[in-house]
Amino acid sequence: MDSLEPVIADPFVVSLRTALGRALGWLTYPRKPEEYLAALAPRHFGPIRAEVVALEPHFDGCATLVLRTDRRFGKHRAGQFVSLTIEIDGVRRTRCFSISSAPEGTRGPRDIELTIKSTARGAVTPRLVDPSIVGTTVELSPPMGSFVLDAELPPRLLFITGGSGITPVISMLRSLDRKAIREGAPGAKVTLLHFARSEREALFLEELRQMPWLDLHLVTEEALGRAPSLDEASLAAVVADFEDTRAYACGPAPLLRAIERAFASRRASDALTIERFQSAFDGRSEGTGTVRFARSNKTANDSRTLLVVAEEQGLEPKSGCRMGICGTCHCKKLSGATRDLRTGEVSTEANVDIALCSTVAIGDVSIDL
Template sequence: MQQATALQPYKPGWLSNILDVDTADFWLQKLNPIWSLQQAMGKIVEKNWVSKDSMCLLIKTNRHFRMGQAGQHHPIKINIQERYYQRSYSLSQLDAQHVQLTVKRVKDGLVSNWLCDRAQKGDIVLLGEPFGDMTISASPAQYVLLAAGSGITPMYSMVQALEKKQQLSQYQIDLLYWVKRPEDASYLAYFEKLAQRYAQFNFQAFYSQAEQADARLNAQHIAQFSQSQPVVYACGPSGFVQSAQQLFADNPLFKSEAFYFSRVAGDAQQKVVITLTKSKQQLTIARGESILSALEQQNIRPEHGCRMGICNKCACHKSQGVSKNLLNGAEHREADSALKLCVNSAESDISLDL
């Protein structure tokens, strides 16, 4: 699995012997806000709603940006009130200079709400290196793509890339997409049009809270794939991804990404103590909550990247205590082990090397 590359500061080389890079960037950006000697940057040039609460941003990139494979994620840094916040998003490439970023509004989400409501044309974002291995192989194969909510964005990126390369007809793809209601579905008309045009592309949308509600992901939805062994990708909230993992437990070609996590009922009322050994602090947080989120709520901001358990940037040493993986529910009681803060909760008092 590929790891995320942080938005790295410039490393001194021959250029630093003749000028200061930060100073050069400062003056370059007076001429063009995305000019830089070394930093991948982009400028928002267009914004459009693609569903009731999902916004598509068209971003013009500079020459330092390296687009990953369709389906991968990129770290994105955004300046909000003179402070940079980093999140990871799956991008879609339109041409050599433009990418699409689709962001779904998250309740109480600082970055998602800012991008949807406050970001303006001309605003600048910093772009990092791609990571993740949920991509389409070069050799045609059968794929089952399972998406819920904003988990549709990497699926859209992969399908759009195949169509752009005129390769979509070479793959057997079944895309199953769950949202609450029709107005919550992003790129619905696009997928329906592709399904009419390409016999090998099948698309189904399910509405879990419509007047005549569809069932959530279950064995009936995947029965048609029982006689084959397709590549299966699932992306969405942790509960959705866990259901997919259970349904495809015997499929070695299954991969998943979860972008936020469901807290176990009742855990919010139970508290645990986290000891941060390096900074010599003790904090009380809710049992069952993502440790990274809990620390951020108390103005402690560990290094992190994807927030999905993929990039490994937030991993730190756990010296004692019980943690639970929010992706699969597995408890880990081992002391002296590595812990990914974004996808683990504290189930007991715990000590971390932070």
């Protein structure tokens, strides 16, 4: 959900702007007026842009990027994320990242921080955490998401995070820390239970230890000698009556499932807010998944080209040469991993055009058909 304040506009102004926009559109047809404005004044029109002005490494494959946004980005709320679009070798790639800086950040007024841990075979994150990224311009969405603190601060807060799942939470904690510095106390009793592979890989550890008001519990795989687990009892060992807190959780899917079970067993699911990172196809499992044709609501498990799969399902997508030349069968892929048989390239991007006749699914895929 978008957190931007609703702008209540005068209906007369709205209809005037609509009429003006339409008249402009008659002049610029077949293009939209925005395309001309974006080309002539890119700072004010078109997508929101940001420049990577600094990169601060944490450990191998993990770094914080400082982005200088343009004026249109606005202020985020602690815990929100952005979708970032970058062109890598001429291909647009879009990924979502939590903003790790507090809205009342210590850097420039238009700077935000993204703390990114790269996935080994990912197409995007290894490039983002490479020092050569500094100076690159990227596109940003406005800040999004409802993983934010309630307007009225509750008496007790519990954050449970795993790995890079701490990134939206650190924004909230930094925000509370500013408040603690200003007012002497953050205004709530705050507990953080964080899971990490090792102390070295525990993000922001030094900074967290500098927050005197924070009840910090760090669990590392390294210290434990095994993968940590979580259940109702182990959670109660940290916060006995955790059902009476306002809780936020972000991290790997198994951890989130365990937290949900723990809260459900005390009938306190309402107290818990979860932020999920959607993991893109990792390139390892090449088995076919389920092909879903979203508009006609049909599904199939089939490794043949998406054009054949669609036709077998009784759909009639437009098609022409059936050999990847003419483009008649191009269609929007809403999500999922596909392989282009002409180039062998794997695509994990959402909302991109694919040629049905020369594309196969290599994971769960949703097609706009």
